[in-house]
Amino acid sequence: MTAHVDVLDLVSRLKAADEPFVLATVVRTVSVTAAKAGAKAIIRPDGRVEAGWIGGGCARGATLKAAREALADGRSRLISIQPEDLLDELGVKPGEQRAGVKFAKNMCPSQGTMDIFVEPMLPRPSLVVLGSSPVALALAGQARQLGFHVTLAAPFGEFAEMPEADRLVDGFGIGAPQSAQRFVVVSTQGKGDEAALRAALGIEAGYHGFVGSRRKMAALRQSLAGAGVAAEALDRVKAPAGLDIGAITPEEIALSILAEIVVVRRAGQRGEAPREPQGSSRKSG
Incomplete structure (x- = not known):
């Protein structure tokens, strides 16, 4: 991962080259999280985070899974990574989707919440x-x-x-x-x-x-x-x-x-x- 690379500059270069990738953006955080709202990362089809930062292992698995799905069907999605007790309060299970939001469980001790918008950038047909x-x-x-x-x-x-x-x-x-x-x-x-x-x-x-x-x-x-x-x-x-x-x-x-x-x-x-x-x-x- 190359966090020092300007993410938006790389987005422009990859789009100009008609290369597929996902732009993941943290849109909301609650409590303690490694990345904060506005953080961005570029994810390649092989699961590699090419540039940027959206947090560590707490968010990585769910985000990479959503990125693979987005590249496969061409649709953006919003994932909400929350601790288990908050998911229970909402009455949702990890992997469940409700009102356009896909929920995942935060396994980290920080027990923070991160909402991440996952946007596929596909080559022109x-x-x-x-x-x-x-x-x-x-x-x-x-x-x-x-x-x-x-x-x-x-x-x-x-x-x-x-x-x-x-x-x-x-x-x-x-x-x-x-x-x-x-x-x-x-x-x-x-x-x-x-x-x-x-x-x-x-x-x-x-x-x-x-x-x-x-x-x-x-x-x-x-x-x-x-x-x-x-x-x-x-x-x-x-x-x-x-x-x-x-x-x-x-x-x-x-x-x-x-x-x-x-x-x-x-x-x-x-x-x-x-x-x-x-x-x-x-x-x-």
């Missing part, structure tokens, strides 16, 4: 768009406004002018994005459909979408299956991509796709089971 179509360009622009790290992959010669994206790839040789949350959309619309779809299926992601009709996807599926692509991988592709909102323009189609991605992305953070994209009656491409 990654959207990989393959293609140079109007829908692909609309997707890249809208997704960046929603906080996605956008990779746009297509032969550069297809662009009249170079588009804006966090990462531009000449062709479809992408490699795996670093973000834990990855979403992939193929929007080639007749320009290298099969090569792009094959590249997309090589990326592990929570969502694979294809901008095109079911008929076109059926033909591509038959061709790729004949070339040895596993049926399970092909089954993951949502075609046509997007929710059925009656979209017509490229911008509207892009909006429908991003809405579907948001549904998939946020399901776990709302405490729901991950949702499989449902079929859509909208045709495109």
